[in-house]
Amino acid sequence: MRPVFIGAVGVITNTLAEGRALYVDALGLPLAQAEGTQFLHSEKLEGSKYFGVWPLSEAARACFGSERWPAERPVPQAFLEIEVESPAAVSQAAAELESKGYELLHAARTDPWGQTVARMQTKEGLVLGISYVPWMHERA
Numbered sequence: 001m002r003p004v005f006i007g008a009v010g011v012i013t014n015t016l017a018e019g020r021a022l023y024v025d026a027l028g029l030p031l032a033q034a035e036g037t038q039f040l041h042s043e044k045l046e047g048s049k050y051f052g053v054w055p056l057s058e059a060a061r062a063c064f065g066s067e068r069w070p071a072e073r074p075v076p077q078a079f080l081e082i083e084v085e086s087p088a089a090v091s092q093a094a095a096e097l098e099s100k101g102y103e104l105l106h107a108a109r110t111d112p113w114g115q116t117v118a119r120m121q122t123k124e125g126l127v128l129g130i131s132y133v134p135w136m137h138e139r140a
Contacts (some may be wrong), residue, residue: 011080011122013123021100022122023040026096026102027082029045030045056076059079062106063121074121075125078126079127081117081129081130082129082130082131084131089132090117091118093118094118102120106118115132117129
């Protein structure tokens with residue numbers, strides 16, 4: 001098998017209202033409701049630029065500075081990173097999310113490899129990053 005790109009990435013949300021509030025209203029993704037369903041979708045976004053397998057201990061270290069995921073939080077089953085146009089836009093997006101009542105796992109920061117990212121965890125347990133990875137934009 002020779003995968004070429006990620007064809008679809010999706011999340012399962014508790015309610016349509018919660019999903020719409022975060023992914024459409026807060027993040028501005030151009031999602032439409034499929035006729036006769038509770039399913040939001042889009043074919044207007046480019047495909048994934050990166051797919052990874054992230055051990056939980058490393059996710060915990062990145063989000064909390066510890067190798068253990070906090071017991072009071074849902075154990076994440078996936079991560080999704082949404083790219084924005086600049087490092088400054090990461091900070092702006094993080095502030096927007098907080099102003100809409102979403103709690104960040106950590107504020108915007110630039111990691112040693114050059115990625116600027118702020119992360120939150122959704123009610124479903126997904127680790128959601130707002131990110132700027134310079135080399136992904138150079139290839140675009």
